[in-house]
Amino acid sequence: MDLRRLRLLAELNRLGSMREVAEELAVTTSTVSQQLAVLAREVGTPLLEAEGRRVRLTPAGRRLAAHADTILAAVDAARLDLDPGAEPAGTVRVSGFATAVRRSLLPIITDLCLHHPDVRLQVLEHEPAEAYALLADDAVDLALTYDYTLAPAALPDSLQARPLWSAPWALGVRAAGGVDGGSAPEVFARLRDEPWIVNSRNVADEQVVRTIASMAGFEPQITHHVDSLALVQDLIAAGRGIGLLPGDQPVREGVALQPLRDPAVVLRSYAVTRRGREDWAPLALILRMLVDGAFDRGPGDRA
Structure with a gap:
């Protein structure tokens, strides 16, 4: 069904006469009559019936007019939703x-x-x-x-x-052990024999660990794959491994952060x-x- 014809039907239901619909929409009365006749053929049932010298909607016409109000409102809402200048919704x-x-x-x-x-x-x-x-x-x-x-x-x-x-990342180690300063490869080299903890759902931090370890001349022993940063800290505090942690966030007791530089690790x-x-x-x-x-x-x- 053509939306323009549905709008004519809805206006006729609202205004009551083809002449008023024609004036409201700036078209001729014959145009309104012709388009509503086409709509009746499209839906396969009469929509108008004579009432003296005027016309009125049939019961089917009134039911379709009610649907037309809903359909046209939905179309207007869709257009408004897609308008970049509209109030967001x-x-x-x-x-x-x-x-x-x-x-x-x-x-x-x-x-x-x-x-x-x-x-x-x-x-x-x-x-x-x-x-x-x-x-x-x-x-x-x-x-x-x-x-x-x-x-x-x-x-x-x-x-x-x-x-x-962006945020700097550091190497999480046991607070009791500690690590002296130096460049990131130097820090990694001193911890080459430690088990390493990396993300279980993203390979990016494992790539970082392997890149810096490669600069230090060793292959890291990846032991744990963990998604939760809280669990990473628990493993570190328990002495079960070391891994990357946010450098600008507090850590739990038993964990220390070793800053990484030359190169820095930035998320x-x-x-x-x-x-x-x-x-x-x-x-x-x-x-x-x-x-x-x-x-x-x-x-x-x-x-």
């Missing part, structure tokens, strides 16, 4: 790693509730490779991902990344979307708030 599906969700997404939720109540967030926790796959399948609208300066991510051409914030976070999707009003709003929030943290903490 809708559910934005976000896949991200836990640190970015806590650090970037949670701080903007209060502002969203206060100033943009029609924008809702659906949060899923995933590592970057998983998030990229979800974006490719159109299962999420936004991915919060990361890489390291020593293990840069290869982004598919279909995706677009916006840098958010870089990104907001990633499919190309061409960033103009959708709710997503554009979230991206703007994420980028503004990253810059509010200061120049030493943004990518």
